[in-house]
Amino acid sequence: MGQIELKGVTKRFGDVEVIPPLDLQINEGEFVVFVGPSGCGKSTLLRLIAGLEDTTGGRIEIDGKDATDLRPAQRRLAMVFQSYALYPHMSVRKNIAFPLKMAKLSQAEIDKKVEGAAKVLNLSSYLDRRPGQLSGGQRQRVAIGRAIVREPAAFLFDEPLSNLDAALRVNMRLEISELHNSLKTTMIYVTHDQVEAMTMADKIVVLQAGRIEQVGTPLELYRTPKNRFVAGFIGSPKMNFIGGTEAQKHGAHEIGIRPEHITVGTSGDWQGRVTVSEHLGSDTYLHVQTDHGIINVRSAGNVDVHHGDTVWLTPETANIHKFDANGSAV
C-alpha cells in the first residue's frame, strides 16, 4: 500500500500556472524527496497530493484508485507541517489521539496506540504537557506521532526540519530515516535543502517553476545531471560553470566541474589567486580568482594555502560535465 501516481496533474491560481501538466510515479515504500528553490511549486505539489488544494486538471491515483476528488481525510495520507501545526489547546496525548478520535476508535484502542507511538518517539514522559511546553524537536516528534498512529498509506512531510536549529536538524533527519526503515511506508518529503534530499531520499524529484527537471537516485543526479539547473542545484559547494573558449576546448557551450573534482597544485591548467580559504580540518574550501572567474575548490584534509597565494588548478577530465546552449547535458 502507498503507491501514488500523478497523471497530467495541473494547478493554476487564477491566470498563473503554478504546475504545468506533470506526471510522476511514486512506488510503494519509497522515500521520495521533492527538492527545488523556493517558489518552484514543490509544496503546492505536496498539497495537491494531500488534497489540501484542488487540482485544475489531471488525475491523482493512490493505490490504483482515483483520489483526485477525495477529501484529505479520505486519502489515508498523514502530513507533518513545517510549523508542526499542533493543537495548542490539547495535551500531547490528545494531539496524538486526535486522528484516532476522528476515526471513532474505542478509547482502549486509542490509549494503546498513543502509548505505542509515544514510546517509539521518546515522548512517554511528555504526554500530559501542552505543545507550548515542549522544545522544537519534541514538537516535531509529536507531529510525527500524530501522523504515525493513523497507519497511513503514505506520509507527507512539508519542510519539517526548517524551524529547527542545525544540530537538531541532523538528529531529526536520522530519526526520520530510521522511522522509514522500520515502518517501510511511502514517504514524500519536501525540502529546499539539497543535503537533506541527498541524505534521505531513495528518489529525488528536482523541480523548477512547477516542472520536473529530473527524477533519479541521489547519486544519479550527482553523477549525471540532465541539465545545468540540476547540476548547479545538487551538490555542495555548488558546481563551477565555465563558458567561452575553455568550454569550446571540450566541445561544449559550457562546462561544469564540481569543487571536489579539482586538484590544487604548483602547476596545472588554470592559474589563480586565492581570495578566501576556509580550513575545516576535514576539508579545505578555496575560492580562487582565475581568468574564468571565481572557482570554488574543495580538497580533502588540510591544504596549506592561504589568502593571496597563487595556485594552479587542474580539473579531473572524467568528471567534467558538458552543456549545450540550452543548458542540457551533452
Place this chain on the structure above:
Amino acid sequence: MARTVTTQRKVIVTAIAWTIAIAIFFPILWTFLTSFKTEADAIATPPKFLFFNWTTENYTTVQGRSNYFLHFWNSVIISVGSTVAALIIAIPAAWSMAFVPGKRTKDILMWMLSTKMMPAVGVLVPIYLLFRDTGLLDTRTGLVIVLTLMNLPIVVWMLYTYFKEIPGEILEAARMDGANLTREIIYVLTPMAVPGIASTLLLNIILAWNEAFWTLNLTASKSAPLTQFIASYSSPEGLFYAKLSAASMMAIAPIIVLGWFSQKQLVRGLTFGAVK
C-alpha cells in the same frame, strides 16, 4: 546614560492622570451620589457633594412604582439572545472569510461595516412599519432580531480579526486528521478562538444592554428593557433627578458587575494576538 525619572515628575504625571480619570468618571459618580439624595438636595444650589441626608428612599420608590425585574429580564433576554444569535451567524461567516477568502472578501467586510456608518434614524421608519405589519412591535423577539442585525457587522469583524490570527496549517492538520468542517470548527477552531469569542460575546452583551435607540422606539411596556425603565423617569413626571439617578444606577449595576468580573477576559480578548 539611564533616563532618570524624578519623584516630582512622577507626582505630577500621576496627579494629571487621576484628574483626567476623575473628570471622565465624574458624571457616573454624581449620578451615584444623587441617587441617595432627597429630591430637594438633588437640585440644591450650591450643589451638595457628600454632606447631605443619605437616603435609600429613591430606590424603594422606583421599585414600587415600576416593575424593575420585568425590565431587567427583558434586558437580559434581549442582550444575551441577540448576542448568541449574532455569534451563531458570525462564526461560520468569519470562518469562511478568514480561511477561504474570495476576491471580494475585503469588499464584503467593508460593505458590512459601512451599514454601521448610517445613522440608525435613517431606517427607523421602514423598520417601524415592518415591525408594525409583522406584529413585532413591543416584542422581545423583535428586539432580539433588530439588535442581532445591528451588531452583526461588528461581531463578524471582531471574529474575523481573531480567526485571522489562527494559523491555517492547524486547521489543515485537522482536515488531514479526518475532521469534517463541523468537527474542525468545534474541536479546533472554537477552542483556539475562545479568548476572542468570549470578548466579542461580552462586548456585544454590553452594547446590546446599553442600546437605547431601537429599544426606546420599538417597545412600549411589555418587552421594554432597562433603557425604557430609565427613560420613563426622565420626562413625563418633571424633574425628579434623584429618582432618575436611582433608576439609572439600578439599570447599569448588572452590566458593571458583569464587566468587572470579566475585565480580565475582555482585555485578554481585545489584545489577542497583539503580544505573542
